[in-house]
Amino acid sequence: MSDQREYLLRAEKVSIHFGTHFALEDISFGVKPGEVLGITGPNGSGKTTLINIISGVLHPESGEVYFRGRRITKMKPHQRVRMGMARTFQHARNIPEMSAYENVLLAALNSRAVKGSHRDLEGKIAGVLEKTRLVKQRDIPAGRLSSGCLRRLEIARALATDPELLILDEPFAALSAREEKDLLALLEGLKQEGLTMIIVSHRFDILAALADRVLFLKDGREAFSGPAQDTLAFVEGQRT
Amino acid sequence: MESTTYPLFRTGRRIAGTAAAVLLAIGIFLVPLFVTNQFWLNALIMANLTAAFVATWDFLAGPVGQLSGGQALFLGGAGYVAALAGLAGVNPWLGMLLGLVFAAIAGLVAGLLSLRVSGPFLILATLALAEIAHESVLAIGFLSEQGYAIGGEGGIPLLQILPRSAEGFFTTAYFLSALLLVGLVAGLYLMARSRLGLQLRAAGRDILSAEAAGINTTLYRLLGFAVAAGAAGLVGVFWGQYVGRVTPSLLALQFSFSAMVLAVIGGRGSIIGPAMVAYLSTAVFSWLWVDPHYQQLVYALALLVLIRLRSL
Amino acid sequence: MLVFVQALVSGLSQGAIYAVVASGLALILGNLKVVNLAHGSFFTLGAYLTYTLYTTWGWSPLYSWLPVGGVVFFVALLAYRLVIGPLRHRRTTVAVATLGLGMLMESIFIIIWSPLHYYLRTTLPVIRVGGVRINLQEAYVGLIALLLMGLLFVFLKTRSGRALRFAAHDAEVAETVGIDVGRLHMLTFGGAGALAAVAGSLMAPLLTIHSTMGRMPMVIGLAVVIVGGMGNIHGALVAGLALGIISSLVGFYLSPALVYILSLAIIVIALALRPTGLYGALLRRDR
Numbered sequence: 001m002s003d004q005r006e007y008l009l010r011a012e013k014v015s016i017h018f019g020t021h022f023a024l025e026d027i028s029f030g031v032k033p034g035e036v037l038g039i040t041g042p043n044g045s046g047k048t049t050l051i052n053i054i055s056g057v058l059h060p061e062s063g064e065v066y067f068r069g070r071r072i073t074k075m076k077p078h079q080r081v082r083m084g085m086a087r088t089f090q091h092a093r094n095i096p097e098m099s100a101y102e103n104v105l106l107a108a109l110n111s112r113a114v115k116g117s118h119r120d121l122e123g124k125i126a127g128v129l130e131k132t133r134l135v136k137q138r139d140i141p142a143g144r145l146s147s148g149c150l151r152r153l154e155i156a157r158a159l160a161t162d163p164e165l166l167i168l169d170e171p172f173a174a175l176s177a178r179e180e181k182d183l184l185a186l187l188e189g190l191k192q193e194g195l196t197m198i199i200v201s202h203r204f205d206i207l208a209a210l211a212d213r214v215l216f217l218k219d220g221r222e223a224f225s226g227p228a229q230d231t232l233a234f235v236e237g238q239r240t
Numbered sequence: 241m242e243s244t245t246y247p248l249f250r251t252g253r254r255i256a257g258t259a260a261a262v263l264l265a266i267g268i269f270l271v272p273l274f275v276t277n278q279f280w281l282n283a284l285i286m287a288n289l290t291a292a293f294v295a296t297w298d299f300l301a302g303p304v305g306q307l308s309g310g311q312a313l314f315l316g317g318a319g320y321v322a323a324l325a326g327l328a329g330v331n332p333w334l335g336m337l338l339g340l341v342f343a344a345i346a347g348l349v350a351g352l353l354s355l356r357v358s359g360p361f362l363i364l365a366t367l368a369l370a371e372i373a374h375e376s377v378l379a380i381g382f383l384s385e386q387g388y389a390i391g392g393e394g395g396i397p398l399l400q401i402l403p404r405s406a407e408g409f410f411t412t413a414y415f416l417s418a419l420l421l422v423g424l425v426a427g428l429y430l431m432a433r434s435r436l437g438l439q440l441r442a443a444g445r446d447i448l449s450a451e452a453a454g455i456n457t458t459l460y461r462l463l464g465f466a467v468a469a470g471a472a473g474l475v476g477v478f479w480g481q482y483v484g485r486v487t488p489s490l491l492a493l494q495f496s497f498s499a500m501v502l503a504v505i506g507g508r509g510s511i512i513g514p515a516m517v518a519y520l521s522t523a524v525f526s527w528l529w530v531d532p533h534y535q536q537l538v539y540a541l542a543l544l545v546l547i548r549l550r551s552l
Numbered sequence: 553m554l555v556f557v558q559a560l561v562s563g564l565s566q567g568a569i570y571a572v573v574a575s576g577l578a579l580i581l582g583n584l585k586v587v588n589l590a591h592g593s594f595f596t597l598g599a600y601l602t603y604t605l606y607t608t609w610g611w612s613p614l615y616s617w618l619p620v621g622g623v624v625f626f627v628a629l630l631a632y633r634l635v636i637g638p639l640r641h642r643r644t645t646v647a648v649a650t651l652g653l654g655m656l657m658e659s660i661f662i663i664i665w666s667p668l669h670y671y672l673r674t675t676l677p678v679i680r681v682g683g684v685r686i687n688l689q690e691a692y693v694g695l696i697a698l699l700l701m702g703l704l705f706v707f708l709k710t711r712s713g714r715a716l717r718f719a720a721h722d723a724e725v726a727e728t729v730g731i732d733v734g735r736l737h738m739l740t741f742g743g744a745g746a747l748a749a750v751a752g753s754l755m756a757p758l759l760t761i762h763s764t765m766g767r768m769p770m771v772i773g774l775a776v777v778i779v780g781g782m783g784n785i786h787g788a789l790v791a792g793l794a795l796g797i798i799s800s801l802v803g804f805y806l807s808p809a810l811v812y813i814l815s816l817a818i819i820v821i822a823l824a825l826r827p828t829g830l831y832g833a834l835l836r837r838d839r
Contacts, residue, residue: 055452056451057448057451076451076456076458077448077451077452078450078451078453078454078455078456078457079456081451081452081453081454082454086452087452088452089448089449089452093446093448093449093452094449095441095442095445095446095449097441097445098438098441098442102438103453105435105438106438106439106442106450106453106455107452107453107454109435109439109454110453110454110455111454157452157453158452161453161454
């Protein structure tokens with residue numbers, strides 16, 4: 001049983017069930033700083049539920065979640081954000097009436113970093129918008145942005161909180177080939193900068209290349225956990 | 241309602257709008273120079289107070305993003321608490337403060353409710369809370385030592401800090417009510433436009449999204465409600481002081497409803513618009529000596545027509 | 553003890569009326585997914601019409617509920633077409649619209665019938681059966697109400713009734729199976745309005761007729777619906793009868809005003825304690 005502090009995020013025997021069936025059963029895993037963990041599996045395997053538990057939207061029935069060594073199992077989502085954990089949603093949740101700038105501002109106001117001057121804030125927002133290539137959409141209400149832009153805006157908001165851990169829920173869903181390439185490039189860049197990430201996606205082919213390790217869920221249980229490159233072999237093995 | 245909220249940050253219109261608003265505010269203060277007739281001053285004082293009340297509903301509906309079906313609870317409740325405190329021999333200033341405290345607490349309760357209950361059900365729940373208060377004060381009545389009926393339909397008298405018989409009562413009352421209106425509307429408006437307002441709006445609009453941005457949604461929801469309710473309470477204690485009496489009509493559904501309608505007509509979320517519409521309609525209805533039943537008819541029709549138009 | 557039995561009997565009859573009112577609300581809630589805050593005004597309309605039919609043409613309130621129900625059915629249909637229909641999908645807006653409709657009707661009542669309170673004489677006497685005073689009018693009202701509930705249950709078993717229940721469960725799928733959901737909603741609203749009006753008509757001789765008289769039955773009906781399981785008609789009957797008995801006992805031993813306040817409190821508490829809470833509905837969307 002390795003030391004808590006070696007891992008940035010650690011989940012221990014997390015279980016929850018909806019109604020009569022177990023959505024998640026005894027899931028344990030850890031993410032080391034700088035690592036990229038991919039979580040994949042068929043629909044209904046519990047991926048999003050796991051993310052909801054890690055980000056605080058749900059509380060598990062049993063098991064614990066630790067972030068930076070601290071027990072966060074019962075903490076509310078905004079507290080985890082303040083600690084350095086950011087997430088995106090499967091269906092991008094931005095405030096439609098607010099512009100891209102305002103949406104990012106909301107997050108930047110609650111960033112983990114020490115609050116600087118007004119200029120620092122503006123600088124941070126500008127930087128994030130640039131990184132996610134949303135500078136032109138700055139003042140457009142989110143309700144009028146394309147789905148690709150909305151996805152990037154989600155990430156921009158997450159980045160504006162200066163996270164140590166970024167969790168992405170199905171970031172590649174419903175993207176055109178071009179948008180997918182752009183997003184991949186963005187994530188690769190973040191990986192180079194050393195940002196720890198958890199990426200939930202049923203695109204295990206992308207994860208095999210992008211992630212360091214992969215956790216494969218099936219029916220709420222861990223079916224496979226290991227180096228990313230072994231994922232394809234595992235999936236092939238499943239098919240026979 | 242899902243109509244678009246007031247757009248933030250539109251500079252050109254902002255400058256013109258601010259100038260107009262400032263002129264209007266100044267204008268309101270200058271009214272006593274031209275109007276000395278007591279009936280008219282009274283009508284305009286009521287217009288000021290109603291406008292301030294409507295502004296508080298709009299602050300809740302717009303920036304905080306929650307529709308309240310019982311805004312009268314905060315206004316009337318505060319008034320009644322102040323009046324009851326007066327009956328118990330409490331200093332009227334302290335009584336007003338107690339009224340404010342009541343309104344803030346009631347606001348917190350409503351805020352907590354809003355975390356569990358959404359949309360149409362919140363309208364119903366807040367409406368129910370206001371009706372409970374309304375029925376309670378209607379039902380409770382007793383005779384004072386001097387043999388006066390206190391409570392029930394007739395309401396409760398308040399010890400006025402400035403008595404009605406005093407010299408320049410109406411002019412002073414007008415000035416104070418104008419100050420209340422302008423101060424409240426300005427304060428709520430600026431709060432709505434500030435960064436605090438932005439976070440309030442997010443917390444009201446989408447809890448999951450706001451939490452993901454690091455906003456403590458529970459805190460902001462409660463804050464928003466406390467501010468809106470407290471502001472309504474402020475109007476309420478002033479109302480009681482001015483009229484010298486609080487009656488069940490201050491807690492009535494008709495009252496809450498009219499606030500809702502006027503805010504919707506004035507442009508939900510803009511705060512200044514609803515205040516203006518409320519001021520104008522109250523003044524006009526007073527001028528035309530319109531029966532409250534016809535007023536309600538007009539309000540209800542206007543609401544239905546507007547809802548119908550906006551969704552087409 | 554005798555008093556208790558009286559209150560019980562009276563309560564059953566009141567409860568049946570509450571069940572009728574609640575059913576209307578439940579139908580609207582279940583199908584249109586909307587809180588109908590105008591329901592009370594339809595109740596009131598039924599009462600006013602019954603009063604006018606009696607004073608103008610001498611029609612007995614014992615049977616005038618039938619034509620009154622029919623007329624208000626069409627009034628409700630019209631109201632739906634004009635006000636509610638176009639807004640079908642936006643729940644909060646519809647709730648506000650129904651509130652507006654209700655308040656509009658209340659002000660119209662005062663303008664047409666004046667703010668005076670009216671009293672309609674009962675046509676059936678109060679009799680004594682073994683020391684217990686039974687109000688035959690009340691008993692008659694209760695019986696008709698139970699009859700209506702029975703008819704409603706029978707209707708729900710018919711083809712139309714099943715279409716209704718199917719649409720309540722999943723409107724989108726119902727459309728694809730050929731059910732005209734829009735028309736269904738309109739007819740449901742009409743039917744609910746008629747039910748409320750019939751209840752108001754039956755109760756007219758037993759209550760004071762005034763513009764806001766429908767608020768209390770509506771509130772009690774809402775409490776019944778929430779407690780009986782939103783949209784569930786069987787639950788509405790059981791909860792209605794139960795609440796009827798309780799309110800009768802409370803009204804008799806304590807105070808009638810308390811009944812209204814209690815129902816309001818039930819609504820607030822039941823809504824606050826609903827298990828869905830904050831993330832329930834949202835999670836279903838995100839999974």
